[in-house]
């Protein structure tokens with residue numbers, strides 16, 4: 413069990429981490445997500461014992477390691493996995509994994525588990541990036557740590573490898589059954605890997621919750637926007653409902669003048685001469701398409717459909733809310749700029765059809781049923 417209580421870290425006058433508290437239970441993976449400089453790595457370094465906090469405490473399995481006391485890193489029994497693998501180049505895979513270990517059975521277990529047995533005599537220079545990271549993880553787990561800390565473990569790998577390796581690492585951490593804190597700046601990675609996700613901003617934890625909760629019911633507008641494409645529909649809320657220009661739907665978290673969060677999968681569109689919006693831009697994403705639509709009532713919204721939906725900039729369309737869940741509500745913003753995002757890229761053809769291919773990570777599919785509804789409407 414990891415328990416961080418009221419952690420503060422300052423460098424001179426600059427505050428890197430402010431009043432951060434979180435726990436990670438045995439077998440639980442907590443992903444820490446946030447923009448660059450928000451304090452993710454500093455938090456990890458404090459837990460690892462590489463940094464002394466200005467205030468607060470860190471406990472590992474009930475033992476205080478930072479705060480009133482300071483336990484040096486080598487006595488914390490924490491396993492670290494970094495983005496640069498940190499393998500010994502002159503040692504083989506098996507020697508790297510078994511470094512300073514007396515028993516060989518954990519080495520054999522993790523070599524087998526992580527598909528490295530056939531490479532046991534290879535040297536790191538002859539391994540792919542994914543294999544190197546598996547060796548680093550095997551070494552970490554073979555030492556039977558009480559806690560695993562991962563700092564951007566996939567950021568040096570090809571996009572094609574990232575997706576499969578993230579699941580392999582997650583399975584291995586679950587097999588080890590230890591708590592893990594996994595720092596990333598990749599939203600899809602954080603949401604798909606974390607049992608809980610912590611979203612940080614300017615040194616503070618803005619939300620620590622189940623991935624689905626963070627995505628569908630963000631605690632703040634920052635979290636809403638940071639976790640993926642977000643459109644905000646002005647509305648009037650009361651009695652669990654919100655009335656918007658797209659109709660009245662269930663809404664949570666506000667009364668009176670509000671803005672309702674609509675993810676691209678929460679909306680559907682169909683061609684309609686007398687519709688309520690006009691397509692402003694279109695982005696091809698591979699399996700899906702993303703459209704920016706200017707509603708006649710004012711805001712621009714983003715809508716994701718399957719790849720077969722073809723709309724061009726200027727096409728009149730009807731947009732509807734297809735979400736099967738209550739929309740998250742936020743106090744109405746003075747400046748509605750967030751509802752009018754710029755197109756993601758300059759149009760690449762005369763019709764403004766974007767041809768960037770899979771330009772952005774796909775939004776996590778926590779709304780599969782919504783996507784289906786959206787698709788149904790678009791076809």
Ligand SMILES: Nc1ncnc2c1ncn2[C@@H]1O[C@H](COP(=O)(O)OP(=O)(O)OP(=O)(O)O)[C@@H](O)[C@H]1O
Nearest residue numbers: 423427428446447448449450451452453454455597
């Ligand atoms: N040794 C240091 N001395 C002074 N300031 C530091 C030091 N380490 C970190 N900082 C500052 O603390 C803040 C948090 O840094 P940190 O590296 O934890 O952020 P991060 O969220 O991990 O960012 P990134 O995603 O870019 O790695 C930043 O403003 C950074 O400049």
